[in-house]
Amino acid sequence: MQLTPGMQLTPGMQPPPPTRHRHQRRRRLRRHRRAAAPLLLALLTAAATLAAATGCGTRLPSSAFASRPAPGTTGPATGPGPANQNPASDIGVTPTQIHIGILASLTSPVGSAAFSGPGYGAQAFFRALNDSGGVNGRTVAVTVCDDGGSGIGNQDCVHQLIDHDQVFALDATAALDYAGAPYVNQKAVPDIGGQPITTVYDQYPHLYEIGGSNAPRDGRTVGWNGTLYQSTEIFRFFKQRLGTVRAAVVAYNQADSTRYASQLVDGLHAEGYHVLSQTVDLALPDFQAVAAAMKADGTQLLFDAMDTRGNAALCNAMDTAGVKVLAKVTNVENWGESVRQDYASSPNCRNVLWATSSSRNYEDVQYPAVAQFRAAMAKYFPDQQSQLSAWNLEGWAAAQWLADAVASCGANVTRACVERFMNRTQPYNAHNLILPASFVRTPPPTGDTDACLNAARWQDSAQGGRGGWVTQVPNMDTNCYVVPQLPYTP
Secondary structure (H helix, E strand, O other): OOOOOOOOOOOOOOOOOOOOOOOOOOHHHHHHHHOHHHHHHHHOHHHHHHHHHHOOOOOOOHHHHOOOOOOOOOOOOOOOOOHHHOOOOEOOEOOOEEEEEEEEOOOOOOOOOOOOHHHHHHHHHHHHHHHOOOEOOEEEEEEEEEOOOOHHHHHHHHHHHHHHOOOOEEEOOEOOOOOOHHHHHHOOOOEEEEOOOOHHHHOOOOEEEOOOOOOOOOOOOOOEOOEEEEEOHHHHHHHHHHOOOEEEEEEEOOHHHHHHHHHHHHHHHHOOOEEEEEEEOOOOOOHHHHHHHHHHHOOOEEEEEOOHHHHHHHHHHHHHHOOOOOEEEEOHHHOEOOHHHHOOOOHHHHOOEEEEEOEOOOOOOOOHHHHHHHHHHHHHOHHHHHHOEHHHHHHHHHHHHHHHHHHOOOOOOOHHHHHHHHOOOOOEOOOOOEOOEOOOOOOOOOOEEEEEOEEEEEEOOHHHHOOEEEEOOOOOOOOEEEEEEEEEOO
C-alpha cells in the first residue's frame, strides 16, 4: 500500500518500503544540478543588491497558491474519522490542518519560471491530497513566499513563514540564495525535499535535499570538513552509450563558472576523455570562436558552466558553423518544455540535448506516480502545461516525501516524528519517482561507488512531431556504474 492522493493511511500505519534498497551516493548528479546557482548569483549581483536595498522580496499571500477545497464543497475535506481525535500536536498543526511553507525565488531577475517549478509540483500534490481527504483527517494548507532571488528577501521570507505564519515545515524549497537556512536550522524546522542549489543542504541537519545526503550535516562545515565529492557516472554513461572520447567544457570568465568547469574537466579526465576547455567573456562571449575550436578539435560531447542564455547562444553558433556533437548535456533545471522556445533557432543542437538526473522523466506516464503528477498539474495548474519540467516532478516528489513522513506519525504529528522518518536507515524513492535516497551519515567517501542515473534526450519527432524528452535508459534504478569519487572544495 502507498500513500497517494486518493488514499488514506490510518493512524499507526507506516508507508511501504521502496521497491529497491540500493544505498548510494549520487554526489556527481547533485553537484551538476547545483552548478548554475553561484553563477547566477554572480550574473545578478546588481539586481540582488537592488532587492536587498528594498528590504525584502515580494511575499505572495496565502491565496495565491493556497490549497483549495474540491469543487462543490464548502470547506476542506478531513478524511475518515472525526477530526477531534487529532491533537494540536506541534507548531502549525491543528486537529484539522497542517500548515506548510514553500520558499521560492519566483520574481528573481532570471525570470518567473527559473525557480517556480518545484513549488508548482508540490502545490499540485497537496491540492490533490486535500481533495481526496488529506492525511489522517488533516488537510494541508500552504503558504508560498517569494524571496525575489535575494539573500535579504530570503531571510525575510524565512522569518515570515516561521515566526509569523507559524508553519510546521518547509517543502520543495527552490531559492537562488538560501541565506535564511541557518535560521531554519536554528528553529529546527524540517525543510523537506529542497533543491540543493547551494551547499546548505550538506551542512545543516534539519535541511533534507531531494537527492539525500550522506554528509555529517553537523551545522558547522559543509560536507566532510569542507570537502565534497563528485562521482563520474555521467561521463561513464556517455562513454559507454555513445562511444564518446573527446569532450569540451565551456565556461564564463567568472570565478564560480570556471570553478565548476574545473570540476567537469577533472571528472572527464578521470574517465579518460580528451578535454577541450573554452572560456568566454561574461559580457561579450565569442561563441563563434568556441564553435570553431570545437569543430577543429573533433568534440563529441559538450558540457558547460553557463546559464540558459549562454547555452542558447552557443547552440546558435554551433548550428551556424555546422558543428555537430553526439550530445550536449544539460541538467535537471533545463529539463523541460521550454526547450522549444529557448532553442528555437538551433534545431540541430536542440536535437542532441540530453539531460541527466536522479528522478523520472516527467513524460514517462507508464509509471503510475508520473501519470498522477501530470493529471494533477493539468487539473490545478492548466496554465503551466507549456512549462512542465523535471523540477515540477521533483516538487511533487518532495511533497510526497513530506506526506509520507506525516502519515507515519498517525494522529500525533510532530516535527521530531517527521525527522525520524527522514533520518531512518531505509532509503526512500517517493513511490518510484526518485532514486533511493537517505540521510544516513557515513565517513568520507573512499574508493569507488555504485551510482545510478536517469537520462533523456530531446527529439523533435517525439509526441507525434510536437517534440519532447525521450528516456534513453530502460530503468534508472538499474542504469548504474561503479565509478571513482573525486574530492573537491566548493
